[in-house]
Structure formats: structure tokens, C-alpha cells
């Protein structure tokens with residue numbers, strides 16, 4: 001039996017990769033989990049191949065560690081919105097391609113963590129969103145809340161949108177980022193009472209590893 005979680009966040013740069021790596025490290029102490037980054041925008045040429053930092057981090061933290069191409073099938077050089085990068089590179093993002101890719105990799109480990117790109121409603125083109133891919137496969141969703149000014153609004157809207165899409169929220173993770181926010185405890189207390197979903201864990205600033213971030 002395989003289990004898949006889609007890791008989204010309240011925005012770009014809120015710690016989705018940071019937290020996913022922690023989860024992989026934790027899970028891989030006792031079982032086998034792979035992290036995926038289906039769509040990446042922003043890459044460097046390594047041995048003549050475009051490589052994205054997030055995907056490399058997830059590849060390294062995965063057990064077994066699959067070929068790069070399996071972790072990250074869509075990779076654009078430019079660090080810009082993926083649908084714009086897809087136009088610049090004349091390489092459209094198609095939901096059917098994502099579905100085919102997932103079909104190919106989904107049984108590679110008992111637990112898969114799929115990192116999104118940007119926030120929840122990420123456009124793939126003028127008609128589709130990355131959230132459509134999550135809906136098709138009915139993945140449970142984990143929301144990384146980057147604890148900074150503005151996150152209350154972002155967190156509530158993100159939760160609302162995921163629920164409106166009819167998906168199950170496994171829970172959320174409060175990530176303190178590099179610089180802890182002012183009044184962190186008060187903001188966390190507000191979110192705890194406002195979000196009716198489990199707080200799976202708190203990741204402190206610069207923490208290498210949290211214990212029992214959550215259990216599957």
C-alpha cells in the first residue's frame with residue numbers, strides 16, 4: 001500500500017523544500033520515502049543537463065534515490081512563473097503528461113511526498129492549475145505555513161481553497177523560516193484556533209531536524 005502527500009505552501013519561499021527534506025529524513029530512518037518536484041522553474045546546467053536545487057535536495061533525501069528525471073520531469077531554466085517559462089521554452093505543461101509521469105513513478109516507494117511549486121493555485125497554462133493534478137489523484141495535502149507577516153491571510157485562503165477543491169488536508173506545519181517573526185507565539189495561537197485542521201508540527205528556525213514532525 002503506497003501513500004502520497006502533496007506538499008503545498010502559503011507562497012513561494014515559505015519552506016516547502018526545507019520541510020519536505022526534514023520529513024524525508026525522518027521517514028527514511030524507518031521506511032522508504034521519495035520526494036518529487038514535478039515542476040521546477042529555475043535551474044543550472046550541471047553536466048549539460050538542467051538541474052533544479054529543490055529537486056536535487058529531494059533526490060538526495062530520498063530512499064531509494066531515483067534518477068533525476070523521475071524526481072523532476074519538468075524543469076525550466078528561468079526562475080519565473082512556470083506557465084511563462086513554458087511559453088518561453090515552447091514547452092507547454094499538459095495535465096496528461098503529469099498524469100503519465102505519476103503513473104510511471106507512483107509505486108517506487110511506500111511513501112511519496114510531492115512538492116508543489118509556488119502556492120496552491122499555481123497556473124500551468126491559461127486553463128489548468130497544478131491543483132487540478134492533485135484533484136485528479138485525490139492526494140492528501142500538507143500545507144507549509146511560512147510564519148511571516150501576511151501569513152494569516154495566506155494560510156486561511158489556502159485552507160479554504162483546498163477544501164473548496166474537495167481535498168483532504170492531512171494537516172499543516174508552522175515553519176519559522178530563517179528569521180523568526182515578531183509575535184510568533186501569538187500568530188501561531190491565532191492560526192491554531194482558526195484552522196480546523198491538525199497542526200502536524202513546528203519547524204524552528206535553522207533547525208536541522210525535528211523529532212516526530214508527524215507520524216504516518
Ligand SMILES: Nc1ncnc2c1ncn2[C@@H]1O[C@H](COP(=O)(O)OP(=O)(O)OP(=O)(O)O)[C@@H](O)[C@H]1O
Pocket residue numbers: 009011012013014015016017018019054116117118175176177178203204205206207
Ligand atoms: N526553518 C527554516 N530555518 C532556516 N531556513 C529556512 C527554514 N525554512 C526555509 N528556510 C530557507 O528559506 C529559503 C526558502 O525555503 P524553501 O526553498 O524551502 O522554500 P519553498 O517554499 O520550497 O520555495 P519554492 O517556492 O521556491 O519551492 C531557503 O533558503 C531555505 O533554506
Ligand SMILES: [Mg+2]
Pocket residue numbers: 016017018054115
Ligand atoms: Mg521549494
